[in-house]
Amino acid sequence: MPEAKATKTGRPPGIALAFLPNRVLSRTTAAIVIAFWVVATLILWVALPWKTLPTPLEIWRALGTMWWTRGLGPELFTTLKLIASATFFTVVVSLSLSYVTVLPFFRPLVEGVSKLRFLGLTGLVFPFTLMTGGGYALKVVLLTFGMATFFVTAMAQNVAEIPRSEFDHMRVLGAGEVRIVWEVVVRGTLDKAVDCLRQNVAMGWAMITMVEGISRAEGGIGALILDENKHFLLAEVYALLLVILVVGLAMDYAMGVLGNVLCPHARLGRIAR
């Protein structure tokens, strides 16, 4: 690596900072670094001697075929509907359970629910099928279970970690306990709830192919990918993986925007740190 030339201010030039430890890059430099890695990955992809991966062009063509002839659009919509339903129920169940930990009576229950995250989904298919009758409801329950057990664990921890001084602060203002719960527990941890949700939606999205594979009744992108996999249609499989990746990133970005809109103070706090 050539030695970085110092600028007039004594600081090394932008791109050289990327090779120095613990430095913060400007937006432009960060964009250049990202572009480098994207290009490098593409070159590596095309130039690899092992043909385990279809070429980008093959995947692009497969994507077109999937979209226009195999109903990728409606399947994607089905999957998005599933993740949206599961996310809704996850939020309701997890936040309710997390906030209710302010009442000591419910703490063992929430602790117990949190421990259920170590159960695999596969073993739960049978009891959940009996409970829901299978189909779409089964998938929603499975996905909600998979997401909520992790969400409850993280959120209950966030609630437990609220410093006592925050409660005392509200008490000396004369606030009642219900208002304290609203201000300190609910509103005070909203940014953390959004962060947890963001992580759990990502986890749910990663589980989606498995859940849709367990019950293929209504199709969905997970069922589609398993079908393509069965027929060794590698280009189609990777096209679907690409869609899953892009949609996942889009959802993650949307959750980030939602967090900034709902809790602008959280972003400021991070900048301040």
Add this chain to the structure above:
Amino acid sequence: MTSIAGEVLLDVSKVSQTLGGTKILAGVSFQIIDRVRADVVTGQVVALLGPSGVGKTRLLRILAGLDAPDAGTVRGKDGVELLQGSVGFVFQDYPLLRHRTVRSNLELAGRIAGMAPADTVKRADRLMETFQLAERADFYPAQLSGGQRQRDAIAQQIMQPRQLLLMDEPFSGLDPAALAKVASLVVEVANLDDLNTIVVVTHDIRTAMVVSDTVHMLGRDRSGGKIVPGARVKESYDMVERGLAWRRGVEQSQDFLELEREISAKFQEL
């Protein structure tokens, strides 16, 4: 409310507390009386001096109604028992609701106190002017400097119509300029009303002497060179009686310096 010279505004009587088997407070007693000066609005500032870990914050928590003493009583004006929420408390780390702006933090305090919306807005505006926070009205706590945060926390506590304000170590970790500002802010807040009373807990002897009309020293007894658990008020200094209160530049006077030396010497033994 009218101010009557010598009237007892706070009566702390034989307050004791034991935590985890260790005696923290052992019969703390002191009174705060109404100080009156002709034609000058004069609130009360009382300093509780004591070394770290002696139980000063514990005592403040009891005064604020956050913790109950094992024994003893805390009564306000007219012998009224002080309930949680009836006493302002500025904590050492200046907690504010981080999801609310400066204005919103103040207005919340007003709403909790049951103030009318128009009065809440008016009082918040006035306090933001007084505490030089008007330009930061829409800022979140994360955007404030340490000094602004402290002022916002104090303003939030006096947003409500309460006359007893407790401040936990408001002078610690400040540079000399900031220390002078906070010291004058304490006096300013106290002097907003004749019945305003501020109890400042600190281990900064000089600043405590400058701002207060009474200094109480909280300490533990020693037996055979060993500390006996349980703090109590070991010494009290009436700065008004000594002619050392309410005087600009009092810290330059010989009397002040002598008393400071005396208190410092006793502080070493606490």
